[in-house]
Amino acid sequence: MKCIEVKDLTYSYDENTPVLKGISFDIDVGEYVSIVGHNGCGKSTLCKLLIGLLEKNSGSIVIKGQELNQENLTSIRNKIATVFQNPDNQFIGATVEDDIAFSLENMNTPLNEMTQKVKEAASKVGMIDYLTKEPSYLSGGQKQRVAIADALVREPEILILDEATSMLDPSGKKEILDLISQMRKENPSLTVISITHDIEESYNSDRIILLDEGNLVLSCSPSELFDNRELIKKYNLTVPFVVELKYKLEEIGYKFDQNPSLEEIGEKLWQSK
Amino acid sequence: MNNLTFGRYAPFDTCVHRLDPRTKIMMMILLLVSVFLKVNSWSSTLITSAVLLLFLIVVLLISRVSFVSLFKSLGAMWLLVFLLVIIYVFIPNSSYNPNHIAFYIGNYGINYDAFYQSGYIIVRLVMMIMITMVLTSTTKPMDLTYAFEWYLTPLKLIKVPVHIIAMTLSIALRFIPTILEETQRIMKAQASRGVDFNHGGLFKRIGALISLIVPLFVSAIGRSEELSNAMEARGYDPYGKRSRYRKLHFGFNDLVAFLLVFAIFGAIVALVVIDKNFFEVNYIYWIFGFNPIF
Numbered sequence: 429m430k431c432i433e434v435k436d437l438t439y440s441y442d443e444n445t446p447v448l449k450g451i452s453f454d455i456d457v458g459e460y461v462s463i464v465g466h467n468g469c470g471k472s473t474l475c476k477l478l479i480g481l482l483e484k485n486s487g488s489i490v491i492k493g494q495e496l497n498q499e500n501l502t503s504i505r506n507k508i509a510t511v512f513q514n515p516d517n518q519f520i521g522a523t524v525e526d527d528i529a530f531s532l533e534n535m536n537t538p539l540n541e542m543t544q545k546v547k548e549a550a551s552k553v554g555m556i557d558y559l560t561k562e563p564s565y566l567s568g569g570q571k572q573r574v575a576i577a578d579a580l581v582r583e584p585e586i587l588i589l590d591e592a593t594s595m596l597d598p599s600g601k602k603e604i605l606d607l608i609s610q611m612r613k614e615n616p617s618l619t620v621i622s623i624t625h626d627i628e629e630s631y632n633s634d635r636i637i638l639l640d641e642g643n644l645v646l647s648c649s650p651s652e653l654f655d656n657r658e659l660i661k662k663y664n665l666t667v668p669f670v671v672e673l674k675y676k677l678e679e680i681g682y683k684f685d686q687n688p689s690l691e692e693i694g695e696k697l698w699q700s701k
Numbered sequence: 702m703n704n705l706t707f708g709r710y711a712p713f714d715t716c717v718h719r720l721d722p723r724t725k726i727m728m729m730i731l732l733l734v735s736v737f738l739k740v741n742s743w744s745s746t747l748i749t750s751a752v753l754l755l756f757l758i759v760v761l762l763i764s765r766v767s768f769v770s771l772f773k774s775l776g777a778m779w780l781l782v783f784l785l786v787i788i789y790v791f792i793p794n795s796s797y798n799p800n801h802i803a804f805y806i807g808n809y810g811i812n813y814d815a816f817y818q819s820g821y822i823i824v825r826l827v828m829m830i831m832i833t834m835v836l837t838s839t840t841k842p843m844d845l846t847y848a849f850e851w852y853l854t855p856l857k858l859i860k861v862p863v864h865i866i867a868m869t870l871s872i873a874l875r876f877i878p879t880i881l882e883e884t885q886r887i888m889k890a891q892a893s894r895g896v897d898f899n900h901g902g903l904f905k906r907i908g909a910l911i912s913l914i915v916p917l918f919v920s921a922i923g924r925s926e927e928l929s930n931a932m933e934a935r936g937y938d939p940y941g942k943r944s945r946y947r948k949l950h951f952g953f954n955d956l957v958a959f960l961l962v963f964a965i966f967g968a969i970v971a972l973v974v975i976d977k978n979f980f981e982v983n984y985i986y987w988i989f990g991f992n993p994i995f
Contacts, residue, residue: 479934502938510934517924518931522843522875529946534936536944546946564878578935 430490431457431586431619432478437487439473447473449642450487457585460612460620462630462650464665465639471623474639475590478621479508492585506535509579511592515571516563518578524550524566525559528577535582549577553607569600576607587611589622593629605629631668638663651687711838716954717764718839722848724955729836731966732757736828740972743817749969750824756965757831764839774830782823789819842874847947865939872928880921887916 432455440446447470455461463471476482478489480501489496491504512518521527528546537545550556553573563571572592579587589608593601609632612618622633630636631650638646638653640663646653653659654671667675670690678684682696717725736753740746761768790811797814804811837845850867857863888898891912898909 476930481930481933502936502941505934505936508934510931512927512931512934514924514927516879517927520872520875520928520932520935522841522871526843526946530937531935533943533946534938534941536942538944539946539948542944542946562878563875564882582935 429457430454431459431492432621433488433490434478435488435490437474437477437489438485439470439477439482440485447642448477451639451642451644452487453637453644453647455619455621457619458612458617459635460633461622461635461637462633463621463623463637463639464625464627464630466664468641469639470642471639472590475510475588475621475623478588479505479510506582507585508588509582509584509586510588510590511572511575511579513591513594515568515575515595518575519563519571523560523562524555524574527563527574528581531578531582545581549580550574552580553577567600569596569603572596572600572604573607576604576611580611585617586619586621589620589624591623591625594625601626601629605632627666628668631670638665655686709838710841711765711767713765713839715764715839717760717835719954720839720958721949721951721955722840722844723851723949724951724959725836725840726845726848726852728959728962729832731962732832733829735966735969736825736832738969738973740969745972746821749972750821750828753828753965754824757828757835760835761831764835766834766838771831771834774834775827778826778830781826785822786816786819789822790815794818843871843947844949846871846874847949851949862939864943868939876924879924880917883920884913884917887913887920891916 434454435452436450437448437452438446438450439448451470451474463474465471473482477484478491478496480496492507494500494504496504519527520530525546528549529542532542532545546559547556550559553576555570555573555577558566558570566574575592587608593604596604608620612620620633622629624630631654633650636646636648636650636653637644645663646659654667657675659665660667670688670693673690673693674684674688677693677697682700684693684696688696732753735749740749761771791809794812794815797812799810799812801813802810803813803816840848846867849870850863853861853863853866891909892898896909896912898906898913901909
């Protein structure tokens with residue numbers, strides 16, 4: 429079943445500079461899709477259109493069989509959880525527990541249910557000891573974990589990460605990515621859309637959608653993309669460390685399977701003379 | 702940031718901290734009115750002020766408000782006090798008893814009543830500061846907004862969006878530390894580009910401040926947009942029905958505290974209304990052996 433169907437979507441902030449020039453793609457239920465591209469290619473605009481923060485110029489967005497419009501905006505938004513880039517600017521409550529409760533308050537959840545859900549979500553992201561802490565006492569990674577807890581209590585069908593890890597240090601980034609893969613394991617029908625600059629991150633996703641100057645230029649699995657060195661060159665992409673290593677080794681005569689992991693490459697090197 | 706410590710919330714766990722913020726606000730209003738009510742006779746004024754001052758000192762001790770920060774805030778008031786004394790002493794006042802002249806400056810008689818009046822005003826100001834300090838240092842700012850929202854609820858009848866005002870207020874409070882952090886970051890960044898915030902004449906300093914304020918505003922506006930996006934994405938609808946995570950609870954302790962303060966308030970109001978001198982004995986006369994005023 430299709431989770432999101434986007435057709436001929438266009439958007440422009442003003443008449444002369446279209447940001448999205450008619451893009452179409454489908455996303456299946458349970459899929460993990462990365463949307464990548466250079467600055468100003470329209471990634472974040474696409475994200476805002478999907479959750480109805482911006483209104484499209486033309487085309488259609490269908491989410492779970494419902495066409496997104498003003499009337500069903502609230503009901504569709506309740507299916508989607510979004511984690512944004514800046515940890516500070518999405519922390520709404522005064523303390524961790526107030527912030528996690530914010531989404532529940534919006535859904536008019538009764539109080540006793542709310543307290544229980546807040547605790548559950550906080551312990552899932554490992555922030556149960558910080559419930560009464562204020563955001564100024566938390567690190568960026570911890571704040572982003574709270575944002576994930578917010579997303580969890582909304583019990584979403586779609587999780588959108590709008591460069592959620594780009595302001596974090598490597599360990600914070602790893603924590604967040606681990607949490608997401610854990611969430612996907614617990615709920616296989618969770619669709620994840622990750623808008624990212626980080627090519628390493630997109631390497632682990634099911635599919636990569638590449639945007640370039642408002643056009644969708646490519647939609648394929650990571651291994652297909654990274655096997656095609658002409659495409660990489662054409663769109664001036666950086667490649668993950670593993671892929672780069674593979675390229676270099678291939679230049680001096682090694683042969684690999686489509687999508688080797690670091691361990692497999694090591695194994696190959698170990699076995700060769 | 703250290704000069705912002707006046708009345709800042711101090712996270713102790715005393716019985717004053719545990720009171721319902723609504724009770725505390727009501728008690729603060731009652732006490733402020735009591736302090737500024739003018740009791741008619743002079744000796745009643747002395748007694749009521751002494752009782753109030755003693756009560757406030759006990760409350761300060763119980764709620765573990767730091768006396769150091771109290772004196773610091775009083776220290777910041779010295780200019781006001783100085784002006785008050787000047788005004789009371791040198792401006793002629795028809796209510797002063799012309800027979801109570803302390804001394805003459807040239808031809809102008811300085812009245813004892815003037816010193817008494819200015820002293821009384823100063824004591825009342827000190828008590829006012831004590832009262833507000835107890836409120837702000839024992840109550841989280843967020844709890845204060847909840848209490849204000851509760852008090853403003855009747856305004857919903859005339860279509861005032863009370864919950865929106867309260868949400869705005871609580872977000873403003875939430876972002877104070879964030880914006881302060883940002884301010885310091887920008888100050889450091891500008892200082893590293895050669896802007897001097899601490900030296901130079903008035904115009905030079907104002908120029909330096911502009912280099913702080915403009916980027917601060919730009920970033921604050923950017924933040925507010927991202928914040929409103931995040932709120933909308935998390936399903937915030939200002940006109941929709943929302944449940945509350947924080948429930949205020951009016952308990953037995955609140956009742957006791959409120960009745961105590963109400964008793965003090967009632968006694969002082971009674972003194973004012975009955976308008977009779979209950980304390981015929983002139984204590985000053987006892988202490989000094991003479992009466993400078995009467």
